[in-house]
Amino acid sequence: MRRRPRTKKDGSHDPGDDDGLSVFDSHRIERQACIENELSCYGIATLHVGSIRNLGMTVIRDPTDERKLLIPDMPLENPNNARLEALLDSVAETARIAVRCKWKKPQV
């Protein structure tokens, strides 16, 4: 699910995933590097580009980060729409859990 834009507690704007769901490209980054890239992480799930495209969605290279791909038409969180909920289920069914972990970036 794509995150919606929001205003953070400090008043700053978080665009969410307004340009698309951002995912790492497994050909361009190692799993451990994915985990350590985040402030916290509970695991890695994989999606297959072909399966996503078969569901009618687009997968493009993230123009701001060459390690990543964007899925611009992934439904937003809590779409309040039966067709989009079904699409999210279809995406979840194609996903595979690759790593389970509990990572928190050490405080500097």
Next chain:
Amino acid sequence: MTPALFWKNTFTETRHHVAPCTMQLPLSLSRLLDLLAESGEDDYGAIGPSQLAFLRTFRLVLGAIEVLGEDFPCSAAVDSQGGIRVTWRRGDRQVKLVCPATRETPVYIYHSSPSGNGLRNEKITAAELANRLDWLINREPANPA
């Protein structure tokens, strides 16, 4: 009743019998409580539920358990804004309760089976959730009204 009389009746003369506590918290409510173990935000937003989302979800699930007279294990997750999504699955059917973090977006119940799906986002009550869960477990007609 005067404060003195209230105190006397309540704390000095009333005998409190506390029965041994043998009740076990229903698993679905326990899983909701587990969501409170985390709070704050990470790179992607909230990691704990908003108070509103938690209260709404807890009351709806508790109410549905009371209506049905039994509990059905669910999986619960927090979205990036602190809303809660609860999913019940049985065979090829599923029911989802979605309680967003704020009042701006509606609570809804989504259900699906191989014969179709549907979504209700008005007048969501514990009785309505119980109705959907009854459909989930009792294999009644695929598209409840």
